[in-house]
Amino acid sequence: MTDIIQKVKNLSIGFRSKKGEEILILKNISTNIKKGETVGIVGESGSGKSTLALAMMGYVKHGLYTIGGECQFNSSNLLKMKSKDLEKIRGRKIAMIPQNAGQALTPNLKIGYQIDEALQLHSDLDEKEREKKISELLNKVRLPSPETIALRYPHELSGGQQQRVAVAMALAGTPDLLLLDEPTTGLDVTTQAHVLELLNFIAKDTGTSMVYVSHDLGAIAQVSDRIIVMYSGEIVLEGPSRDILKRPIHPYTHGLLKSIPKLSLAGLPESMPGTQPQPGTIQSGCSFFDRCNFSDENCKNNSPKLEFLKDLNTSVRCFNYEKLVNESQASQTVNKIKNKSQDKEILNLSEVSISYAKQKLLDQIFNRISDDNPTVKDININIKKGETIALVGESGSGKSTILKSIAGLLRTKDGLIRFDENRNLSSDLKERDPNDLRIIQLIFQNPDESLNPNHTVEEIIAQPLKLYFGLKGEELKKNIIDLLQKVRLGEFYTSRYPRQLSGGEKQRVAVARAFAAKPDIILCDEVTSALDVSVQAAVLNLLQQLKEDFGTTYIFVSHDLAVVRAISDRVAVLYQGRLCEVGPSNDVYKFPSHPYTEVLLGAVLEPDPDIKPKLVAEDIVEERPPEKGCSFQGRCSRIVGDICKKEIPPWQLTDSGNAIRCHIPIKELQKEQF
Amino acid sequence: MKLDNIYKEEKKSAFAKLSEIIITMASRPSGIIGLSILVFHIILAFISPYIAPHDFKAIDPTLMLQAPSAEYWFGTDDLGRDVFTRTILGGRTALTITFFGSLIALLWGGLLGIFCGLVGGKIDDVVMRIVDAFLSIPWILAMLLIVSLLGTSTEVLIPALGFFYGKGIVRVARAATHDVIAKDFIVSARARGHSNFSIIWNEIIPNVRDAILVEGAMRWSWMLLGFSSLSFLGFGVSPPTPDWGLMISNARGLMSFAYWAVIAPIVGLSSLIIGINLTADAFAKALGIDRSTKAPV
Structure with a gap:
């Protein structure tokens, strides 16, 4: 048939182990990509999905080799082609859009120059035509004012804009097949929804076939x-x-x-x-x-x-x-999950402001921070014992900054952090006594970075036990094994190094280390976003189980609203370091909502082709919070007038106890959002 | 599995690790060549006093500048001393002094670098500017000054060389520390409230150790060259102790007609330096710190 554009036939790719065995990464793959079709390849890390996508453009990673089969493009086998012939196909016929556009763009060349480079390589247009084509391409990927964008450098653009430029570059050669390797991973939820929408538009508009590789079924569902x-x-x-x-x-x-x-x-x-x-372990x-x-x-x-x-x-x-x-x-x-929170307050943030501004000499002398428009401002949250509160927002919303201040890693500018109603936690790490440090423990996003690669699991978990409780010898070992069993890892894990563990196991070790300190509060910073979906659910279940056993309070930071919905009792939505909405999670996920919450909820991608994301606001990235008025004024679609730009909106309570900070009366919000 | 067995395994692993590294090093052609040369020189340094065929300081005017023969394998020098004997003995002082010198350089350079990398801020600024200032002083001039004031004894040479060659290590250790300092496990240790000492010892050193060791091994070969230059200039080993630098200096005027007297020590010195360099490179590769990493595509 002629409408098949790429034909993968019995493809096997693998490597040779040290013992000389052939280990297969791809096992006998056969599939066809048709003209104008978008195919989603989904799988967890290590499933071979990227290897397959790369093979489709005739590229096999260093260290791997083709064991059998072929990738036919226009009835010629790409995997046997000479690199000179491949050059003619790559970019012109098959183009690739990488995961991290920020790294794929050359940092010292202007955007326009880089697109022009692609055009010179892949088309026969003269200078005038190319000039026109550049703005055409930038227009097509819906970048505002192409003339100015073309003169900018990659670092002057936001992540979403960089990804759009990468799409424009790939389109420069008018390819028949576009390969996309996790193109929206690492982007904010709203940006991700916009980029996917753009890709859908381009698929329809140009009739290009696309191969979309992702671990995210939600994204795959929207495009393929x-x-x-x-x-x-x-x-x-x-x-x-x-x-x-x-x-x-x-x-x-x-x-x-x-x-x-x-x-x-x-x-x-x-x-x-x-x-x-692991590859090579399955025999039969x-x-x-x-x-x-x-x-x-x-x-x-x-x-x-x-x-x-x-x-x-x-x-x-x-x-x-x-x-x-x-x-x-x-x-x-x-x-x-049962909400087991007690009425007793365990942590109280009142009027907390945090600034990253550099201290001037005078400020250093008086040991103060002067910044009229700090990164995080006016945070008031009461956290009850035993509850899970989630801080939600896009990157730059200040959610991690607040966590750092609670942990004492970052000084607060103003405001008080009180523990247990009366104990004042001083903002600086050095001034806190060891017990103040013990009661608050952190779990990080990426277990690869949060575990010392040169320590065994035993040494890692021993750290807090030795530091806070002075345990030694047999008692220390007993405690370590006890903790490992609590996170569902056996005692034989003690002598392993982090590199010998899978992502989920590593995160369990990190959880065990946090619980070793017997803390009252655990700060979870995007703890599941680096994990595969099936592992994510297991870690969330573990955290919930441990919480029920120990009565720990979680402060949970995430950009993933569905994960937050699953685990939290209460949600606080942040934009530009200011609170927008605080309330029980059931109510935050229901309308009426703050306009920003509405945007976030609309952008969530569900693994269901019938639920399309609603794009309410533009995906502009604001560098600094506005000096006056509502923090969301720059992107709000429901802006009511000058009042939003001049006055900080008041807190309004809904009937169910949800607090929304907006100038629009609750009743009107309700009417408009339904 | 019994608990005791797990812990036993752990203790054994330090030796196992070392032998594993050496096996990996030896599995590369450059590694096995480098290692063999280095091991040969070290063994030679130990046994040479017992196998030397002649007395290294026996002067005999009748045997002046003899060409290589069955009796005098590498010929004789301008004072009639056996060049072979002097060559196999000539590396001992240099090897000993530079080995301990590089240990000292590693220790102070590494620790200071790690400390500066961790604390940062003003202390880091001040210390690094002082290090920069020392880097700008031609070391050989400074060494000459020290040696002429304090003499050329081993007790002076080792710390002096150790000091001058440690400055570069400070920079490397500091950079390596900066690489790990931003990682979450350090942040985690800080948030738990560990002391600076505990963070350096437990969290940083295991992660920068390899990079610093490799740098130290490279410094060793540079220091060897430096020390031989000192001897060449007459500020290192004093005669009649045999030393390659000194031998080259003595025989270079006679090069046109008694080439054997200068070639033997040159081969000795350069083979040792090449041996150390190749070993250091293989060591780096075995540890996974490959400086010549290629782009993945």
Whole structure:
């Protein structure tokens, strides 16, 4: 057929281990990409999805080699092509959009220059035509005033704008096939929704085929016509996206969809046990056997083949898919969390302001910070014992800054942080006594960075035990093993190094270290955003279990509203370091909302093709909070007039105890948002 | 699994790690060549007094500037001394002095660098400017001054060389510390309230140790060259102790007709330096600190 643009045939890619064994990263992959079609390739880290996408442009990563099969583009095998011929195809016929556009753009060249470079390489236009084409391309990716953007340097643009420039560069060669490797990962929720919308528009407008690689089923659901689910180097499920998302007939996809927290459901999603096997460890049987709820003897000994089901128009690699055909995705069960918070207040922030401004000489002498417009201002939150409060906002909203101040890592400019109603926590780390430090512990976003790579798990967990309780010898060992068991890791983990653990295991060790101090409050800074979806649910469930056992209070920072919805009792929404809305999570997720909360909720991507994100506000990035008036005035779509620019809005209470800081009366907000 | 076994495994691993590193080093051609040269020189330094065929200080005017022969393998020098004997003995002083010199350089340079990297701010500014100032002084002039004031004894040379070669290590250690200082595990240790000493010892040193060790190994070869230059200028080892730098200096005037007297010590010195350099490079690669990392594409 002529409308097939890329044909992958029996492709196997792998590497040779030190012992000389051939280890496969991709196992016998066959698929076709049709003209004008958007295919989503989804899988967890290590599933081989990026390797497949790179092979589609004839590139095999250093250290890997093609073991068999081919990638046909216009009926020539890219993997056997000479680099000179490949150069003619890459950029002109097949273009790639990288994950991190900020790193993919050359920092010392102007945007226009870089696009022009791509045009010179991939088209035969003369200077005048190229000039026109540059503004045309920038217009197409909806960048405001192309003439000025073309003269800027990459660092002068926001993350979303950089990603748009990368799209423009890829379009410069008018390619037939666009490969996108996690193009929206790392962008803010609202920006992500805008970029996806742009990609959808471009797919329709230019008729380009797209291959969209991502771990995020929510993003995949928004763009793709067809979905390929990869697991351990194999295609386990392939079919039209609606069918796959609505009726996942492979146990892995089924479990994956169940473990994603949803906006519409409060409570923790079910987690999938286990982790993806390392390449080369599976000898016989189905690679998903260990984690499958539907497996039997047959699965252990025989590996299933990818089977095309005509009536479902889907290919599946499973013996027992029939068990899943009748079960729909809607049967998602969640573990409802009980709000165990007591009335006793444990932490109180009153009028807290934090500034990153550099101290002038005079300020240094008087040991003060003078900044009229600090990064974080007027934060008033009461946190009750045993509750989970979430701080939500996009990057730059000051949520992590507030955490740092509570932990004592950052001085506050003004305001008080009180613990247990009467104990005043001084803002500086050095002035806090050891007990003040013990009661507040941190868990970080990236366990790769938060665990010392040269310490064993035992040494890592021993640190707080030695420091705060002076434990030694047998007692220390006993405590370490006790903690490891609490986070569901066995005692044989003690002698391992972080590099020998998977992402989820590492984060469990970090959790164990935090609990080793027997803290009253644990600050969780984006603790699940670096983890795979199936692992994320497990870590959230663990945190909830530990909280119920120990009565700990969590302050949970996240940009992911669905995760926050799953775990928190109360939510505080921040914009530009100012509070917009504070309330019980059930009410924050219901209208009426602060206009900013409305924007955030609208931009959440659900793994459901029927729920489209609502783009309410522009994705402008504001550098500094406005000096006067409402913090959200720059992007608000419901702005009522001068009052928003001049006066700080008042707090208004809804009937359910939700506090919204807006000039628009609650009743009117309610009317407009419904 | 019994608990005791786990802990036993841990203790054994330091030796196991070292042998693993050496095996990895030896698995590369450059590594095995470098290691063999270095080990050969070290063994030679230990056994040379016992295997030397002649007395290194026996002057015999009748044997002046003899060409290599069966009796005198590398010939004789202008005072009739056996060049072979003097060559195999000539590396001992240099090796000893520079080995301890680089240990001192590693210690003070590494610790000061880590400390500056951790505390930052004004202390860091002041210390680094002082280090910069010392870097701008030609070290050989300063060494000449020290040696002429305090003499050329080992007790003077080792700390003096150690001091001058440690300045560069300060910079490397500080940069390596900056790499890890922003990582969350350091922030985490700070938030727990660990002391600066505990953070340096537990969190930073294990992570910068490799980079500093490799730098120290490179400094060792530079210091060897530096020390030989001092001897060449007459400020290192005093005659009649055999030393390569000194031998080269004595014989260079006679190079046109008695080339053997100068070639032997040159080969000795340069082979040792090459050996140390290759070993240091292989060491860096075995530890995963590859300076010549290529772009991934």
